[in-house]
Structure formats: structure tokens, C-alpha cells
Amino acid sequence: MAAIKIPTAFNIDLEFEASDIGQRIGAWFIDLLVRGAYLCLVLVVVSNVNWPSDGKNIFAFWSILIPISFYFLLMEMFMRGQTPGKKAVGIKVVSLLGNPPSFSQHMIRWLFRILETPVIIWGVVPLVSIIRSKYNQRLGDLVAGTIVVNTKNKSKLSDTIFREVSQTDYQPHFPQILRLSDKDLNKVKELMDLALKSNNQELSAKVAYRVRDVLKIETEMEHVQFLETLLNDYNYYVTKD
Template identity: 55%
Template sequence: MSNIKIPTSFNIDLEFETEDVLRRFLAWVIDFLIRAAYCVMVLIAVSNLHLDNTASIIVVMLLMVIPVSVYFLVAEIAMGGQTPGKKLLHMKVVSLTGNQPTVSQHLIRWLFRMIESPLLFGAFLIPVIIPIVTMSRSPYSQRLGDLVAGTIVISTKHTGSIEETIFRDMSLSDYQPQFPQIMRLSDRDMNKVKELLDKALKAGDEVLAAKVAHRIKEVLHIESGLPNTHFLETVLNDYNYYTTKDN
């Protein structure tokens, strides 16, 4: 394993531990066995239907070939960068910015997986030779699909994450900021605001949220009728918007 530091817009370096080739291979083996077991069940079910050859081929294509082909794509999108194999071994796919990969990044990884694994039902070792060679030569154990998509596979056992900072990805929404005055505060100030907001939400402490909201309004001369926690969430979102919109 090796560590990678990802700089954010808030002068904070996020440090992740990348997964090595062996553990990624073991995760692939688990996913391979899951797909193999599914294929066996489908074949048994189809054989019990006593269909003619044409109908059997169509049913197998619909129930086995297509689902197995899109297994990684669907699983990683639905499970936030994980598959059952990755989840069991505590790893996940993230973007090189530290965010959850976009759908297009997942799609690129999947398309290159098809290139890297040309034999869907071939010998057990053939589909993993190309990725293993690529990962072995990459400093962050990236396979070809990772290199093109701009993703890495990290260990989720590492406690640090982007959720622990003030970062919030506003790039995928048509967000409209409300308080431009927020840019008068520093990264340190906003991290403290998030820390206190998280504490207030966790403890259900409305008094603490009210104190923080009042202080921000007082310093920045903001007038707002938003509920205190909603106001603080908006402040954090606004800061993210103004900080990242030109990046």
C-alpha cells in the first residue's frame, strides 16, 4: 500500500491509503465467485424451463450475460464506489480529487474493464493479467481504467475522509448562494463552524446552533430568518460555492 495526499481548495491535504494489487485481486475473486454463483443459478433455472434453443439463448442473454457484464458498473454506482468484494475487504473507488466518482468516471472504468478483460467467460486468470500488470507499474495501484478515469481505489479503514472537512461538492447542482459576505471568513473559521454544527446536530443542541448562527450574523452583518441549523448549512454551502466555482 502507498499513501496519496490530495490537496483541497481549503488548504487541507486529505491523505488516503491506496490498496495494493493483492487485496484488489482478492476483492475481484470475491466478485468473480458471486457472478459465477449467479450464472450457475440462472443456468439451472433455464434448464428446468425446458425451452427450445432459441428461447434459451434469449433468456440466458437477458438474465445472465447482460447482468454479469454490467455487474461492476451497477454495483459501484449503487454502492458509492464499492462492490460486494470491495466492501468485504474495506476498500472503495474515489476520484483523484477525493470525491465520490461521477457516473461518467464509473462508465470509463467499466468500459476499460471490458478492454482489459476481453474474455468474459474464459479462463480464470486471463481476465486479470492486464490489470495486474498495469497496477504493478502504477505508484497508486491504478489499473488502466483508473488512469483514464482519474480514480484510485483506497482503503476505507483509514479514518480520514473528505467528509471530515468543510468540503461539499457543489459542482453537480444549480446552487444559488445567498450570503456573499461569507468569503470574509477563513478556512479555519469555516472548519470551526462545521465542527460546531456537527456537534449541535449530533447532540440536538439548538442553543449551540443558535449561538454560532448569531455570532456569524453579528460579525458579517447578515440578516436571515432561516432556522439556525439551516442557516449554518447554507453558510457552509455558500463558502464551498464561492471557493470552488472557478476551480
């Protein structure tokens, strides 16, 4: 399997293991079975309800068309990059930063899936794309900026100082944070995580006081909240356009 090293804005390489084509095909067939089971369920329900024929046909049409058509989009959005098939074989979709795909990335993958669906072109485009691309990406992944990786990652963003600052109107509190290096921030996070894991309030207080002293910051924030805010601010300044 291809190893994927993703450079971050924090001078840290995240290493993932790309899913192979066998896993992708296996996941697709499991999802096909799930959709097939749903189709059979709808047909059984329709055949056992006492409705006029036109009503049955309309109900069956929309009950099948919408869930089947939007299956991958909705599953991957609500299951954070997975479908039942992907979860069963141990793979998931992530962005090229290693975090869950955005709504637009999910949409792009879904729209390109319509062009790539095996029902139309016998799977030639996705198979060729996965085989030929560096990170086993299908066309939709290449355009959306996503990859499909094994869920047993060798490293993950939660192990780094990365924070997903999702608010478009996020307002940073401490511009002084840019005076610290990536190495310094990673040490702060390491100590903060240790304090939280062991419920050691004294350690988190020491770290917070030390950072405040170095950066000449005066704040009434609780210690852990202060440290989390620092990491969010750093992410905001480093990743903003």
C-alpha cells in the same frame, strides 16, 4: 501500502491508504465467484423451465450477457464505489477528491475494464498499471481520475468543510462568506457538528448569531439551516470553474 495525500481547496490534506494489489485481486476473485454463482443459477432455471429450445436460448443469452457485462458498473454505482468483492476485502473506489465517483467516472472505469479484462489479455495491463502507478491505479482509474482505497480511511471529507454541491443550477445565498478563512469555516463546522451531536440548540444559535454579526447578514433562516447554507455557498464559490 501507499499513503495518498490529497490536497483540497480548503488547505486541508486528506490522507487515504491505497489498496494493495493483493486486495484488488482478492476482490476480483470474489466478484468472479458471485458472477459464477449467478451464471449457475440462470442455467438451473433455464434447464427446469418447459420452454421451446429457441426461447430458452434467447432467455439464457440475455439473462447472462446483460447482468455479467454491466456487473461492475451497476454494483459500483449503487454500492457507492464498491462491489461485493470490494466490500468483502474492505476497499472502495473514490474520486481524487475523496468523494464518490461521478457517473462519467464510473462509465470510464467500466469501459476501460473491457480493455483490461484478464479474459482477453491475462491481466497484464491492469497488473502492470497497478504496480507502476504511484497510487496503485489501473489504467481505468488513471483516465477516470479515481483511486481504490481502504475503507478505514485516516481522514474523510465529512470531517472537513467540504460539501458536495451537486445541483448544476445551485444559487448561493451569502457571498459574504468569502470574507471568512478556511480556519474560520472549519471552526464553524466543528461547533455546528458538536451542537447537532448533543442536540444543543443554544450552541447552534450562538454560532449562527455570531456569524451573522461578523458578516452583517440578515436572514430568517433557522440556525442550522443557515450554517449549512454558508458551507454550501463556500464550496460553490471555492470549487466553481
